[in-house]
Amino acid sequence: MITGWNLHQTKVRCKRPFAIATGIQDECSGLLLELKCQDGLSGWGEAVPLPYLTGETLSGCQAALQEVFLPALIGQQPLALETLRQRLDRLMVGQPAARCAIDLALHDLCSKKAQIPIWAYLGGDNRPVATNYSIGLATPREAAEQARALVEQDFACIKLKIGQDPDLDLERVRAVRGAIGPEVPLRVDANEGWSYVQARRFLTRADAFDLQLIEQPLPRWDFEGLTRLRSLSSTPICADESLRGVAEARRLAAMGAVDVFNIKLMKCGGIVEAREIIAIARAHGIQLMIGGMVGESSVAVAAATAVASVWRFEYADLDADLLLKANYSEGGALHEPIGYRHLPTVPGWPLGSLRAASTELLASC
Ligand SMILES: [Mg+2]
16 A cells, blocks of 8 residues: 655756757756655656656646545555556546656556566567667767767667758768668657648658668648658658657557557556557557657666566667666666666665765655
8 A cells, every 4th residue: 555655856967968940958866766665665756857758847747646636546545556546537638748757657566566577567578679879969070970989889779869950960870870880770759840841841751871871851730741751752741749658649649650659658648548549559550769868867868678578668768867877776688798777676766875965855745
């Protein structure tokens, strides 16, 4: 039975300011939730609210947890994942990052109570997941230098941020492809930066660069535009900002708008919701990518790694914590060999001890 909770604020910094078409990030804040049980076990979950993607500010996310969701969990059984989701659904709409923190903390408790690793609890295995490493918006020359250095470090896949002027973007792609050679998979992400005409200009000229996929070429609401683009693009199209929860997944699938779904636990509200999106994708022949947000750290990246491994996602962007100077804790998903993520074979998330400099207790019950 859940008897109490602690809520911490986390503060982490990027190794270098990370720029995408919609803005730049350097310092990132999030929330770390500890759910406490009668039997002495604790379950940990992470929230990284991002107004532009999850519709939540940090203080709004904290208020949703403290004032609405967490009081409703006291006295409840943590194993009842679906029942608890329905209970939270009746209390407040939206708030996916706040819900994600709870969902991950409950999964942590389930795994610890069952005394098996989280991937075993989810019914899968712990195969290492190959991840890309992301390069933010940069000049073609800078992007090429970063890409070359990453391939020299043994990263087997590069993700390049684009989404400004399509001709400049083509130059970025040309420079990076030239630097890494023809064999290394290269994926790009326009982060909603283009109009339909700009996206068409890019995609009808991109064939020579053998792009693995392109994420979010159009604004999130333009499902019709994505559908039209897909019909003329030989590069697979991936929905990221367009896909938050099950409702968008159903509509994108019914329209045949995209080839790939980028699932992020912070967008959809956790693993229980992600499982429904996975089922929709598989039923429609849509491939899956696991994503994360800049600022996600030990618990959130471990959870995304588990989901990608268990449900055998075709693509993984599991570099959020690698972009940071340091995680808020000593733990996190393993990164070995370079470019591959997996989890240690212990129950629950590999949190490790918290770093005092990057965590602060906000509230307790
Ligand atoms: Mg994206």
